[in-house]
Amino acid sequence: MLFFATPAPVKSAHLSSSVGSRLNTRGTTRPKQSALMSMDDEILAIDVGTSATKAALYCPAYSSLARVSRHTHDTYAHGFAVTQRPSNWLSAALSACSEVLRDARNVTAISVTGQMQDLIGVGDVPDLLKDQALLYSDARAVDEATRLSQVTGAEILPTDLLSKLSLLPCPSGQDYILLIGGADFICYEFTGRPNLHFTDATTAATTGLTQHPHRKYNTELxxxxxxxxxxxxxxxxxxxxxxxxxxxxxxxxRIGRPELAGIPVVHSGGDAFSVTVGAGCGVVGSGCYVYGGSSGWVGKTIGADSNNLAALGLAHAAVDSATIVAGSVAAIGACLSHASATFLQCTVSDLSKLAEQSDIGAAGVIYVPYITGRRCPPARAVGTLHGLTASCNRGDIARAILEGLVFSLFDASEGMQCGEVSVVGGVTESSVFVNGISAMFGGAKLQERDVGVLGAGIIGAEALGLDTMDESVGSLYRVPEKERTRWMHAFKRWKQIVSHMEAIW
Ligand SMILES: Nc1ncnc2c1ncn2[C@@H]1O[C@H](COP(=O)(O)OP(=O)(O)O)[C@@H](O)[C@H]1O
Ligand SMILES: O=P(O)(O)OC[C@H](O)CO
Structure with missing residues (x-):
């Protein structure tokens, strides 16, 4: 079990919050004396995801979500530039909140999580940031990254925030502010654009602007x-x-509940943190999960001093002594949208159904999903569709897409010693995906789809002094051994193709 640290003095108008509250990953709650809310209260949890902003009510007493409202927003992609409009996040959050609040009686706090590693400006911003957030996947700053790598001697990627900052003119004063995650933006707007603005350590750790334990910017860099x-x-x-x-x-x-003015707004961290907590994996030793969202990773919490063999080690937003390890493939949503829009010309949901018409191994069709590069293990890479014959059909191609995503996640988890996993996120709508994850990892526990908002609710309750307790949810599903052997065989072929491709990437 982890414990929130005693609150550190922060130069701001933070509300007083609980002391020494324990972070659990799920469950019923015992109110603590210092709690700012009680277990029958509700938390309005918000997750600014890439495909949609979700809002839900989390009730600590039942440890569950009532009614999730999901409002989608558009992503604009031109070459390597990938943006979204923060004003759309705000309107989506307002609509989603109004909807879930309709039947709510005891809302006493709001807790916000969201996508990370973005560059967002508010105020009198340079043109590049005018109602435009550069998303984590925006990789246009190629020349800037090359220059910065030379001058700093560090490996700076085009998606790192330092490269993105280099696209802006040098600021002469403080006419605007910068934010680096969806939750930062919603917290800022919901609290009335105060003088101070905030982010969290998990989000900061994705930007390349900080070093362990990611609570301060790397001023030397x-x-x-x-x-x-x-x-x-x-x-x-x-x-x-x-x-x-x-x-x-x-x-x-604007959310139709004027009487809620004045309730606390908690920044519950970037979504890698809230998803980890929502999946029941927020404490050291609590197991591994697979997240299939717009991004996508295999995650677990380890001690900060443990050996991290996976490529990405992110800060744990609640405690310095833990690290969230993420074997990331980053672009699940981009692959599904791209395949649906180009070779299959259908919706993602149709792709998912089409895939069920084909069998394990997709009649020899192999999809390597690195259409935006490879993150774990890191390498220059592109996507591949291999093994097409005159007899393969749309179902085989659809299945190959989902199998390729399963295999890339399994590959990205190398060194993480996962074993059975929980499986969460929007892609769990696909039975092929869930079966594949179960086969490759030796078992999968299918959990609530929207664990990001669930995590935000749990973290919000903890931040306000409630002590949540672990409680396992979902039952473990294992595919029959014969099927598993066939999945393993298909993975072996996939790996062979990847090895061949590595030689020419
Ligand atoms: N029926 C479906 N089958 C497979 N994947 C789906 C389906 N519906 C949505 N998805 C995928 O779910 C992802 C969105 O999941 P979600 O957990 O809501 O992520 P985010 O927080 O990034 O918006 C997208 O990658 C989308 O393509
Ligand atoms: O929108 P998601 O939940 O897939 O997550 C995006 C990540 O935060 C990117 O770092």
Missing amino acids: FKQAGLSSFIPLLPEIVPRPIPVGRLCARIAN
């Missing part, structure tokens, strides 16, 4: 890059999930 003038514009990194302000009257009115 900014100096070497000649970008120090951006530091005052960046959000303060909260030491753990805490209330960062109170709901302002303007937003309370």
